[in-house]
Amino acid sequence: MRTPFTIRLIQSTPKSGWLAIAIFATLTLVCVPLAHLALPESNPLHLSAYTVSLLGKILCYMVVAVAMDLIWGYAGILSLGHGLFFALGGYAFGMYLMRQIGRDGSYGADLPDFMVFLDWKALPWYWAGSDSLLWALFLVVALPGIVAFVFGWFAFRSRIKGVYFSIITQALTYAAMLLFFRNETGFGGNNGFTDFKRIVGHDITSPEMRVTLFALSAALLIACLVLGRYLVSSRFGRVLAAIRDAESRVMFIGYNPLHYKLFIWTLSAVLCGLAGALYVPQVGIINPSEMSPANSIEIAVWVAVGGRGTLVGAVLGAGIVNLAKSFFTVTVPEYWPFFLGFLFIAVTLYLPDGVVGLWRSLRERRATAAASDAAAAPVPAPRAAASGPDPVAVSKGATA
Amino acid sequence: MFRSIVMKRMFGVALLLTLLAAPARAALDPSLLAGFAGDFQGRMAAIEALGVAGGDDARRVLDALEAGRLGVIGGRAVIVDGDTVRDAASGEALDQGAGDVELVTLNNRVRRTLANARAALALTSADRAERLGAAITLGDNPNETLLPVFDRALAAETDEEIRGILARAAARIKLASPDALTRLRAVRALGESSDPAVKNLLEGLLQKRDGNWVEAHPEVRTAAKLAIDDIEGRIAIAEGVGTVFSGLSLGSILLLAALGLAITYGVMGVINMAHGELLMVGAYATFLVQGLFRSYLPAYLDWYVAAAIPVAFLSAALVGVAMERLVLRHLYGRPLESLLATWGLSLVLIQAARVIFGPQNLELANPSWMSGGAELAAGVVLPYNRIVIIGFAVFVLVLIWLMMQKTRLGMFVRAVTQNRPMAGCVGVPTARVDTLAFAIGSGVAGLGGLALSQIANVGPAMGTGYIVDAFMVVVLGGVGQLAGAVWAALGLGIFAKFLEGWAGAVIAKILVLVFIIVFIQKRPQGIFALKGRFSDS
Numbered sequence: 009m010r011t012p013f014t015i016r017l018i019q020s021t022p023k024s025g026w027l028a029i030a031i032f033a034t035l036t037l038v039c040v041p042l043a044h045l046a047l048p049e050s051n052p053l054h055l056s057a058y059t060v061s062l063l064g065k066i067l068c069y070m071v072v073a074v075a076m077d078l079i080w081g082y083a084g085i086l087s088l089g090h091g092l093f094f095a096l097g098g099y100a101f102g103m104y105l106m107r108q109i110g111r112d113g114s115y116g117a118d119l120p121d122f123m124v125f126l127d128w129k130a131l132p133w134y135w136a137g138s139d140s141l142l143w144a145l146f147l148v149v150a151l152p153g154i155v156a157f158v159f160g161w162f163a164f165r166s167r168i169k170g171v172y173f174s175i176i177t178q179a180l181t182y183a184a185m186l187l188f189f190r191n192e193t194g195f196g197g198n199n200g201f202t203d204f205k206r207i208v209g210h211d212i213t214s215p216e217m218r219v220t221l222f223a224l225s226a227a228l229l230i231a232c233l234v235l236g237r238y239l240v241s242s243r244f245g246r247v248l249a250a251i252r253d254a255e256s257r258v259m260f261i262g263y264n265p266l267h268y269k270l271f272i273w274t275l276s277a278v279l280c281g282l283a284g285a286l287y288v289p290q291v292g293i294i295n296p297s298e299m300s301p302a303n304s305i306e307i308a309v310w311v312a313v314g315g316r317g318t319l320v321g322a323v324l325g326a327g328i329v330n331l332a333k334s335f336f337t338v339t340v341p342e343y344w345p346f347f348l349g350f351l352f353i354a355v356t357l358y359l360p361d362g363v364v365g366l367w368r369s370l371r372e373r374r375a376t377a378a379a380s381d382a383a384a385a386p387v388p389a390p391r392a393a394a395s396g397p398d399p400v401a402v403s404k405g406a407t408a
Numbered sequence: 409m410f411r412s413i414v415m416k417r418m419f420g421v422a423l424l425l426t427l428l429a430a431p432a433r434a435a436l437d438p439s440l441l442a443g444f445a446g447d448f449q450g451r452m453a454a455i456e457a458l459g460v461a462g463g464d465d466a467r468r469v470l471d472a473l474e475a476g477r478l479g480v481i482g483g484r485a486v487i488v489d490g491d492t493v494r495d496a497a498s499g500e501a502l503d504q505g506a507g508d509v510e511l512v513t514l515n516n517r518v519r520r521t522l523a524n525a526r527a528a529l530a531l532t533s534a535d536r537a538e539r540l541g542a543a544i545t546l547g548d549n550p551n552e553t554l555l556p557v558f559d560r561a562l563a564a565e566t567d568e569e570i571r572g573i574l575a576r577a578a579a580r581i582k583l584a585s586p587d588a589l590t591r592l593r594a595v596r597a598l599g600e601s602s603d604p605a606v607k608n609l610l611e612g613l614l615q616k617r618d619g620n621w622v623e624a625h626p627e628v629r630t631a632a633k634l635a636i637d638d639i640e641g642r643i644a645i646a647e648g649v650g651t652v653f654s655g656l657s658l659g660s661i662l663l664l665a666a667l668g669l670a671i672t673y674g675v676m677g678v679i680n681m682a683h684g685e686l687l688m689v690g691a692y693a694t695f696l697v698q699g700l701f702r703s704y705l706p707a708y709l710d711w712y713v714a715a716a717i718p719v720a721f722l723s724a725a726l727v728g729v730a731m732e733r734l735v736l737r738h739l740y741g742r743p744l745e746s747l748l749a750t751w752g753l754s755l756v757l758i759q760a761a762r763v764i765f766g767p768q769n770l771e772l773a774n775p776s777w778m779s780g781g782a783e784l785a786a787g788v789v790l791p792y793n794r795i796v797i798i799g800f801a802v803f804v805l806v807l808i809w810l811m812m813q814k815t816r817l818g819m820f821v822r823a824v825t826q827n828r829p830m831a832g833c834v835g836v837p838t839a840r841v842d843t844l845a846f847a848i849g850s851g852v853a854g855l856g857g858l859a860l861s862q863i864a865n866v867g868p869a870m871g872t873g874y875i876v877d878a879f880m881v882v883v884l885g886g887v888g889q890l891a892g893a894v895w896a897a898l899g900l901g902i903f904a905k906f907l908e909g910w911a912g913a914v915i916a917k918i919l920v921l922v923f924i925i926v927f928i929q930k931r932p933q934g935i936f937a938l939k940g941r942f943s944d945s
Contacts, residue, residue, distance in 0.1 A: 086747065174747055179924070182876060183917065183921040312745075348752070349759065350752065352755070353752045356739060357749065
């Protein structure tokens with residue numbers, strides 16, 4: 009008899025992983041809310057509204073990084089269009105937020121301000137149902153999911169991969185950005201959606217709402233990590249890694265890579281959409297610049313910095329890069345592009361396995377040193393075995 | 409059309425001859441000036457007559473009138489010149505006192521007539537701008553009495569724009585003629601135009617006002633309809649040519665951007681995301697060369713573009729070699745990582761340009777031989793700078809083709825593109841070929857930047873938009889295929905421009921991207937796939 013799904017889900021994450029998740033959950037679900045709500049502002053441990061929003065934003069980015077890692081680190085597909093799915097989720101939820109403004113907009117009309125400004129008399133058909141939270145949540149999942157499924161089906165079916173796929177996803181998100189920049193598209197043009205007032209009737213700027221959104225982001229991240237761990241350690245994940253390393257061989261064995269790629273691709277897009285939906289109420293704005301190719305490519309760098317092919321690495325990378333970004337844009341904004349640019353280069357040249365890879369190799373080196381001290385005998389380098397199949401080495405071999 | 413111009417010329421020459429024969433007289437015909445002694449109607453008639461007559465004497469009288477120095481004594485028009493009083497017609501001094509002269513007063517209508525008459529005189533000016541202004545003034549209030557002025561001016565005028573305005577004004581006067589035959593001739597003459605303004609004029613004839621046709625005669629109306637069809641046909645052709653031309657122009661820029669990418673991508677399988685920034689390097693190099701010429705060689709400023717060609721090529725090539733040696737060399741066989749690293753390079757280059765040159769856009773002056781344009785028809789102008797750029801793209805293409813087909817290096821590049829390990833085995837120094845190919849590809853991008861600087865602003869982020877387009881060209885054309893890149897660049901350029909005319913720039917851009925995505929579904933190897941058997945990794 010097969011082990012029940014829930015048991016397998018729980019077992020897929022090792023004990024140390026659950027411990028880390030428990031600590032993380034305590035921090036985010038208990039400590040941060042208490043520090044923001046219960047502690048007075050004079051207390052040094054009090055977290056300001058700015059900090060909570062910043063951390064919440066970074067949590068959303070971490071979810072995106074995990075989604076990116078699933079597709080790039082485990083399936084070897086570098087998407088330069090994940091900003092699109094993130095923004096689609098954001099826009100889908102933003103529509104609901106716009107409707108929640110009701111008559112409190114600056115024109116006091118039933119329609120959102122930008123529609124009044126464009127002299128529109130009624131909501132376009134695709135705004136139907138946008139005042140319902142359930143429909144909005146459905147759209148948040150469905151919209152990125154459908155776009156990703158359709159695009160992925162066409163792309164994977166004709167076996168577009170590698171740089172071709174990357175550039176086409178970039179072109180896709182660029183085209184979408186142009187489309188959303190148009191006022192006629194009906195999503196606020198340049199300015200996008202902003203000036204949100206409330207969610208399900210509650211003030212969006214209240215501390216309680218801020219903490220709720222923060223906690224939801226943290227919960228989403230935990231769910232992503234557990235689900236991701238389950239997927240990559242299952243049989244499915246192993247086929248995926250095999251496709252990444254040698255797609256033709258996987259086909260000859262009798263698997264159809266299309267289904268595997270399409271599933272992980274769509275799932276990744278849906279996760280991005282969910283992150284986008286939580287991101288928008290926390291930052292208070294969504295506009296087409298979220299779809300700019302630069303944003304999407306930055307996501308890849310988060311994952312590269314943390315370490316591809318490790319879920320923890322993606323989370324760490326998103327955290328490190330975004331904290332650095334917050335620091336730079338506040339203190340020396342003109343040096344941020346230099347830093348980011350050199351980070352791209354340095355990570356790809358010197359840290360192909362990211363921070364996590366660096367940590368592992370350091371630990372292994374220490375272990376090897378200890379072992380050679382003890383045995384004083386040559387030990388076969390355990391690096392390759394411990395860090396799993398090196399995708400680069402394998403694909404290099406296949407190309408050559 | 410040509411024949412009619414000849415006819416007009418001949419007619420004009422005849423008219424000129426009569427006019428030239430006339431100035432034998434010493435002064436104006438005094439009867440022309442008789443009206444100044446009468447009421448406002450008479451003054452206007454006199455002013456018009458002077459405008460039609462033309463000549464220096466008429467100008468002198470009108471100048472005096474405008475300056476308030478024209479007066480009348482005993483029914484004779486005179487000009488008060490300080491204390492002396494001169495006869496307006498002959499210019500002889502008279503022995504009457506200035507105090508006795510009754511000065512001619514003007515009202516608004518007379519002033520307007522005066523302006524028209526002066527404009528009629530200005531039509532013979534040597535200054536083009538003055539003639540153009542006069543033609544526009546007259547074209548705005550055509551008047552039957554001015555018809556001979558128009559005919560005379562048309563005969564002498566060589567500037568197409570002024571001719572157009574004058575011919576339209578004359579035709580409008582003729583269209584108002586009570587004689588149906590005159591109107592018919594005017595309509596037929598107008599049918600040879602290719603000017604939208606003429607079309608509008610003719611369309612006015614085919615409307616009904618208060619239940620009556622504006623143009624009463626049915627035959628003239630039929631002729632007008634035919635004339636409109638002719639004009640529309642001509643406009644459509646001119647616009648089509650204009651669109652194809654701007655498509656070619658866009659295509660040549662795309663080609664310059666894509667040629668370099670085709671080489672580097674073909675050889676190394678690496679997409680250089682900083683390729684657009686190599687365009688920027690070339691453009692800034694051009695800017696610097698222009699600055700040097702302006703400071704040290706202002707006499708040769710017109711030729712700075714020529715001097716910038718090697719500078720732009722070498723500076724971009726140097727940056728490219730540095731990129732290849734420092735970064736890309738270490739990422740061979742890892743295309744996705746190269747993508748990220750080169751994107752990082754592009755961020756650094758853009759920010760460096762921003763820090764060094766400032767974030768604002770710089771506008772480069774076209775050399776004088778590249779400014780202006782050839783007018784194809786009214787409203788359709790082919791700018792010289794774009795024509796030069798198309799020629800330049802062809803020139804670069806030929807050079808690259810010769811390099812690839814006729815030189816040893818080109819053979820090596822092709823060999824490495826087709827099969828790197830095998831090329832290495834037979835002794836091709838692949839590493840050196842990589843560096844050289846990258847230098848050449850980058851240099852060509854620098855040349856693209858030079859071309860771009862002549863038609864667009866130069867700014868730190870000018871190259872970002874071109875990398876995706878250039879890559880699309882490479883993908884469409886087929887990797888490592890020069891011919892494919894050429895067809896793809898021109899095809900994409902023209903396709904995009906036609907879509908733009910039909911659906912607007914943004915939608916056109918989206919449609920092109922969708923088209924390419926669909927196209928790659930069907931032909932992942934591009935239009936021209938390399939022949940041979942390849943196993944994909």
